Amino acid sequence: MxxxxxxxxxxxxxxxxxxxxxxxxxxxxxxxxxxxxxxxxxxxxxxxxxxxxxxxxxxxxxxIGIVVTNEIREGFYRVEPVGGMSPYSALFRRFVLEDGTIGIVGVEHETADEYKKFLSNLNFDHLYLDTMGRKARIGTFGVYDSSFVENEDLMMSxxxxxxxxxxxxxxxxxxxxxxxxxxxxxxxxxxxxxxxxxxxxxxxxxxxxxxxxxxxxxxxxxxxxxxxxxxxxxxxxxxxxxxxxxxxxxxxxxxxxxxxxxxxxxxxxxxxxxxxxxxxxxxxxxxxxxxxxxxxxxxxxxxxxxxxxxxxxxxxxxxxxxxxxx
Ligand SMILES: [Zn+2]
The missing domain is CATH 3.40.630.10 (Zn peptidases)
Structure with missing residues (x-):
């Protein structure tokens, strides 16, 4: 089981x-x-x-997952949720794309004040997927990169x-x-x-x-x-x-x-x-x-x-x- x-x-x-x-x-x-x-x-x-x-x-x-919607510059992409995903659940998470590329979601900001402001009212306008330099085609799907964990009573994944x-x-x-x-x-x-x-x-x-x-x-x-x-x-x-x-x-x-x-x-x-x-x-x-x-x-x-x-x-x-x- x-x-x-x-x-x-x-x-x-x-x-x-x-x-x-x-x-x-x-x-x-x-x-x-x-x-x-x-x-x-x-x-x-x-x-x-x-x-x-x-x-x-x-x-x-x-x-649920994400889809790449736009290239901001090489290796940095805008993404949109596929299904119900809070931007707070996406932030600083690893994602794996269909071709195996691993990315991390970060939040754009120029100043500390902006960072604070964005964090308090996070949305996908402020988030980007950093693919560590790898190219991602628009329309590429991804999911959380997360592994299965269990103890005697519970399972997490x-x-x-x-x-x-x-x-x-x-x-x-x-x-x-x-x-x-x-x-x-x-x-x-x-x-x-x-x-x-x-x-x-x-x-x-x-x-x-x-x-x-x-x-x-x-x-x-x-x-x-x-x-x-x-x-x-x-x-x-x-x-x-x-x-x-x-x-x-x-x-x-x-x-x-x-x-x-x-x-x-x-x-x-x-x-x-x-x-x-x-x-x-x-x-x-x-x-x-x-x-x-x-x-x-x-x-x-x-x-x-x-x-x-x-x-x-x-x-x-x-x-x-x-x-x-x-
Ligand atoms: Zn669901």
Whole structure:
């Protein structure tokens, strides 16, 4: 499990540049599924089992990143976020570009006063990527250059959003030898720039429900944000609502019932911002009842997203039981 997450999070794959990560996922699942397809926009979808009420689980394979927008002078570039990246999360970070070039983001300033002023109200106008003299073509994508770290309970890496969700689906197809109903696992592209892949991922399949697997904010630091309740280590979060969708109530009830009957820890989630692929799945064709199961995560969209091993394992358990029992 840990090795799977390490490989998935360390692999390059910002929105729109998912080839490498898709190949890795395919490598991991292809001997454990009955079939797979890559659709015209690059989503990977695989299936397993027969009969019952078919269900699709979706995790997005893209991660946030940057794209080179202009050359200021040789070796110095303006960049723009791909997906939601705060300039504060970018500053003084290393990035790796598609061709392997490593760069560091700095802040332009001529005086100490200007430095202070820019730091207090940072935006991408003041930031540059220093590629140590290497040429970078406009339109080149990059991601945080960050490695995987773990201890007994926790794991930290870039792209836990949403490679932890991807890893859960990889474990799910490996775990379920004889699923009692047909299930699909979808790995969507370009979630971080507006749920692009998931808007079409479920068109070719006939399913009665969809569940997105994604990260959610964990409010468990010393002065934790009080308007949300999710905490790492308390089990998968069954999402009731976020900014973009409200989970189908029947799916929520079934998830809760399965968790209680199987003795799997879980928590209810209301996120006051954000959105997941569920918002797009729900609008597919004549409408697919959809919900989200989330992994509580600290420092989302930074190079060091942290999740709990037990939440990961309990999410795999919950989804496996959900396929087998409903
Ligand atoms: Zn995200």
């Amino acid at each position: 840990v090795e799977t997450i390490r490989k998935l999070t360390e692999t390059f794959g910002p929105s729109g540049r998912e080839e490498k990560i898709r190949n890795l996922i395919l490598e991991m699942i292809k001997d454990h599924v009955d079939g797979y397809e890559i659709d015209r926009v690059g989503n990977l979808i695989a299936w397993k089992g027969e009969g019952g009420e078919p269900i699709i689980f979706v995790a997005h394979m893209d991660e 870039k792209a836990m959003d949403d490679r932890s969700g991807v890893a859960i689906l990889v474990e799910l197809v490996k775990n379920l030898e004889n699923p009692k109903r047909k299930f699909y696992v979808g790995f969507s592209v370009q979630e971080e720039v507006g749920l692009v892949g998931s808007s079409v991922i479920a068109y070719p399949v006939d399913v009665s429900e969809a569940i997105a697997i994604d990260v959610t904010d964990s409010a468990d630091t010393p002065k934790a944000f009080k308007r949300i309740s999710m905490k790492m280590g308390k089990g998968p979060a069954i999402k009731v609502k976020d900014k973009m969708s409200i989970s189908d109530r029947r799916i929520i009830d079934r998830l809760v019932k399965v968790a209680e009957e199987e003795g799997i820890p879980y928590q209810m989630e209301v996120l006051i911002f954000g959105g997941t692929d569920a918002a797009a799945l729900m609008r597919t064709k004549e409408g697919i009842p959809s919900a989200t199961v989330s992994i509580p995560t600290r420092y989302i969209h930074t190079p060091s997203e942290v999740i709990s091993k037990s939440d990961f394992e309990n999410t795999v358990k919950l989804l496996s039981a959900y396929v087998q029992r409903v």
